[in-house]
Amino acid sequence: MYCFAEFTFIPDTACLNTASEQVRLRNKVALLLAYFLQHPNEVISKDRLLSELWQHGDFREASLTQSIRELRAALGDDAKTPRFIETIPQRGYRWICPLKLTSKSHHSKSANASKQNIFASTKKLIFMGLCGLVAMSIWSTTRYFEDDVTADEADSQQHIQQQVESLIVLPFSNNTGNADMAWLELGLSDMLSVDLKRANQVQIVSPAQGNLLLLEHQISWPTLPNYIRAMLEKEQIDAALVASVRLLKQQQIIDFQILFRDGRVQQGSMSFDNLAANIDRVGHQVFQLINPKQVLTSEHSQPDLSAMAIAQGMQALQTTGALDAKRFFSASLTLKPSLWAKAYLSQTLITLGQWQEAEQTLFHLVNISLEHDPYLDAFVHFLMADLMSKKRSSREQRLDSQERYQKCANTRCKTSC
Known part of the structure; x- marks a missing residue:
């Protein structure tokens, strides 16, 4: 201690x-x-x-x-x-x-005093040991198999209670039969990974990173659990979340499995009118399945009314492009102002090269206290660094272009003279 x-x-x-x-x-x-x-x-x-x-x-x-x-x-x-x-x-x-000082140092002092009593008690222990030896040999024979089972159960219980340190969220499968809901695959899965990251409890590998790992391991998606576990073992990731979304009586149902690297499986199913608006509840359920003894500390969720637009914007960023994503994030802000929607819109503006507008939005976010959401704070500062890097690179390219133009003009002038 x-x-x-x-x-x-x-x-x-x-x-x-x-x-x-x-x-x-x-x-x-x-x-x-x-x-x-x-x-x-x-x-x-x-x-x-x-x-x-x-x-x-x-x-x-x-x-x-x-x-x-x-x-x-x-x-x-x-x-x-x-x-x-x-x-x-x-x-x-x-x-x-x-x-x-702890009780450990006090224990070391008392240990010296206890040594003096060891010799006196040794004789009693020897006598008691001889008397109990015969009884023990009989008892151990009858308890052998029972003890063996108990030990196996204890090992199994310890195995089950191991905490999950890292989780990969793989792209969701769209089983709705509706092509317009393709945003579920990356958009909704990315929203869930963001929500879990903000809980500051488990290292989360996002669906975009998961796609790269699947390609790196030459695994086509969707795939069998054995291939996922092989990837988890090689990458030293504790568990993977695999999920699909279907429709039933105007309800959006998410069916998910958590595949653990050690072979265990946890599964669940949740139903909502709007999955995107309730992604924080899905995240809470997932977290309770992977680490049931811990409490999810995140108290903030994505805005309810604009959540679907945020998910569609995330999907568009990785599929149809930044121009579509800008429309979704702008629509989300129109429905309900959100710091996260502003941050994603800034990311989109940087991609589109609209740096002045992106810079204004980011400076507004930087000047707001984001201590309640350190993940958002880190994301905003990352975007600021990315914007400054792009502006610096563009400025250097422009100066280099002007220098080449001037050299070319000087060469032509000398030739004509």
Whole structure:
């Protein structure tokens, strides 16, 4: 057990306690905290943390960043003014909070005193052992098979309770028989992955990334569960979400399966008048199936009235193009103002080269406090960086073009003279 500031942390149970609250940390977050506490005041590089705590995989660095963010949130720590985890630029992280004496040190002192009683009790133990040996041999014979079954059940229970650290959301299948609902395939699945990402609990691989992985592994879609599990094993992803949408009596029904890398399967079905407007409820159900002992912390959902337009815009960005996507996102904002719709519209404007309009929208978003939604905050800053990069590249190309034109003009002038 470790004690620091107002907290006590028990690594065996992954519990972080205060005087009034107990929080059970996600497995990777608990391992990360334990590692920091074992190396206080020591600068620990990202490579070292990845090597010690993460298996090889394409998404482990993103998982480390997410786990650091989640640990800071559990501790109430601020990266800008840290009390616990200090970020050392270009070098890594350092645990800076002093540790207090724990019951472990008290136990080591009492252990010395207890050694004096060991010799006196040894004689009694030998005598009791001889008497019990005969009885034990008879009892162990009758209990052999029962103990074996119990051990198997315990191992199975421990296996089932393993927490999911990463989930890939694969494109949904449109089984509605309606071509106009093709937006379900990527648009709705992307909305679900965004909603799960915002919960800050599990590393999410988006449907677009999932498509790339399917191509990389030469897997046609849809495919059999065995091929998906083989991909999960190679990429070190814990589970995959496979879903299809159908219509029944004017209801949109989503049937989904969660395929775990270890062979388990969880499945469910939900029915709504409008799936896009209730995507947060679908996400909550999925999360409860993959990690039933944790509580989904996200309290924000996509706007109800404009959710379908957002999903259609996401689909258009990846299929028919940015011009169609702009119409959907603009329609979403007309139905109901939304920060997410503004961010997606800015992304579309950047793609279309309408940089001035995109810049105005992004500056408006940057000046709004987005602390309640760190994923949106990160997305907006990514778009700002992308816009600045494109503008800089365009400016350099324009100057280079002017320089070539001037050289050409000078050459012609000399020739005519």
